[in-house]
Amino acid sequence: xxxxxxxxxxxxxxxxxxxxxxxxxxxxxxxxxxxxxxxxxxxxxxxxxxxxxxxxxxxxxxxxxxxxxxxxxxxxxxxxxxxxxxxxxxxxxxxxxxxxxxxxxxxxxxxxxxxxxxxxxxxxxxxxxxxxxxxxxxxxxxxxxxxxxxxxxxxxxxxxxx
Numbered sequence: 612x613x614x615x616x617x618x619x620x621x622x623x624x625x626x627x628x629x630x631x632x633x634x635x636x637x638x639x640x641x642x643x644x645x646x647x648x649x650x651x652x653x654x655x656x657x658x659x660x661x662x663x664x665x666x667x668x669x670x671x672x673x674x675x676x677x678x679x680x681x682x683x684x685x686x687x688x689x690x691x692x693x694x695x696x697x698x699x700x701x702x703x704x705x706x707x708x709x710x711x712x713x714x715x716x717x718x719x720x721x722x723x724x725x726x727x728x729x730x731x732x733x734x735x736x737x738x739x740x741x742x743x744x745x746x747x748x749x750x751x752x753x754x755x756x757x758x759x760x761x762x763x764x765x766x767x768x769x770x771x772x773x
Contacts, residue, residue: 625701633737641699643730650724656687685718695730707772714766727756743773
């Protein structure tokens with residue numbers, strides 16, 4: 612993905628109606644702002660999920676581990692997808708969006724504490740549902756600032772309602 616323009620804020624993509632997204636299938640529609648993953652977030656995620664593995668929560672031991680520091684849980688990185696979507700895309704005449712699932716997820720590189728992440732959002736599929744709702748599949752590539760290899764690649768299935 613590269614990090615050109617890493618210091619700039621991404622522009623929110625705004626649409627008036629859901630039908631404006633349909634012709635964008637196959638295109639990268641938005642790039643999110645950068646988000647910093649802190650050790651406090653990692654610790655809170657460990658507390659919420661019960662995953663207290665030392666690679667995430669013990670900075671002294673992790674300093675001697677394979678990554679030289681603590682790293683975020685893969686599922687913590689994945690849990691940022693709604694933030695990336697909601698902070699990057701707005702549909703003014705849509706009352707609600709819900710997660711309908713994931714088709715694929717791969718954690719392709721570690722996310723050390725203090726890393727900055729952003730997402731590249733590509734619309735892979737668009738399908739109309741009943742009553743003017745739609746289902747979209749978003750290809751989401753989570754980039755770690757300063758690194759060419761993405762931290763996470765996922766397909767998120769999202770439903771939006773008028």
